[in-house]
Amino acid sequence: MIRVLIADDEVMIRSALESLLGLEEDIEVAAGVDDGHQAVAAAREHAPDVCLLDLEMPGLDGVEAAEQILRQVATRVIIVTRHARPGVLRRALGARVSGFVPKSTPAEDLARVIRDVAAGRRYVDPDIAATALGGERSPLTDRELDVLRAGRDAATVQQIADRLHLAPGTVRNYLSSAMGKLGVGTRREASQVAWEQGWI
Amino acid sequence: MIRVLIADDEVMIRSALESLLGLEEDIEVAAGVDDGHQAVAAAREHAPDVCLLDLEMPGLDGVEAAEQILRQVATRVIIVTRHARPGVLRRALGARVSGFVPKSTPAEDLARVIRDVAAGRRYVDPDIAATALGGERSPLTDRELDVLRAGRDAATVQQIADRLHLAPGTVRNYLSSAMGKLGVGTRREASQVAWEQGWI
DNA sequence: ACCGGGCCGTGACAGTTGTCATCGGCCTAC
DNA sequence: GTAGGCCGATGACAACTGTCACGGCCCGGT
Known part of the structure; x- marks a missing residue:
């Protein structure tokens, strides 16, 4: 019997997966939680065979939660994500994650991935793997x-400067240089591009 | 037997719901599609008893698809959404939608909502209803x-002006006035707020 | 010892953005 | 009919943003 932990902040999909996976003869859902911190706590408590972690969660994101869990518990982690950004796959593999699937995967296939991972194999969605291999490293x-990271949710240069304890001029310079390298005209586009590539 | 159409662009949740609802004795999933246009086409083809439409879809959004479907097919529509914005509920009810549930609803409850709606009743998530009633109309x-709508995906004032065939100064004035009413300092925040309220 | 490169900062400049005052035209309500 | 509201526009001003040139510091390679 494979005991599974599911962490996803969207109740509908989590409950659906819990029910569906629960129907499999060899899979048992040990716990279902809402966010990264709860995932870590639940993993410690239940020591599941496999943790299915959503990447986009409040608090700790999936990869951060995976790092903490794998440091403390002997288990395996599968990251599930809506937007499969190449850089994130690198981050995830760096965190010793065993599986990486986008939410464009049919729910029926999940059970198979869980069995693979539980058996010690790895599974990375082929499309994402190809994109990640083809995609360049951040320039x-x-x-x-x-x-760019600080600029994602800051309105003005001054706010970014405050957050990073830099002079506004310095921030403008970095932004300008990044914008030049990425070939865009505003810092927001630059943040957008960097995020889509999984660099931030 | 209640025949259901499911439209959601996220394959994992759609396939999970298809499987789960298919297990119910009195429910049959007639079709599952990816976007609003396909939803309209599939509704015309299969004439299902109930259409479960995700709000956030490429092409036509859930409410737009609902309008078209209800004009052409004798069926009932339930809107499912990740972000339950009060203004959207108003839009949906204006389009004669019968049900409105957020994705924070457990999947198990969906079958009950579908039965309610199929029986001619209406179902609106109580939390959203309360928020919508309490929330003010757009000032x-x-x-x-x-x-603000045009500003959501335009970088500069000039682009907004071009799109609306206005002078840049006029656009700045409207933006300024909207920003004042909403108590924010940038047009991006203003667009954000207006969107969260479901006004745009 | 000498680059080169990343890091941090300053100053100056043009262009963009947000604010304000003001105008005329068009409706609607009183 | 007139006062008030929304619409479209203009001009002026201050603030912010993006670009460029330039300075200094520190570190790793040659």
């Missing part, structure tokens, strides 16, 4: 990535 | 809403 410097 | 003028 951006660490600091440029920092300002 | 914004039609033109202000136009510029």
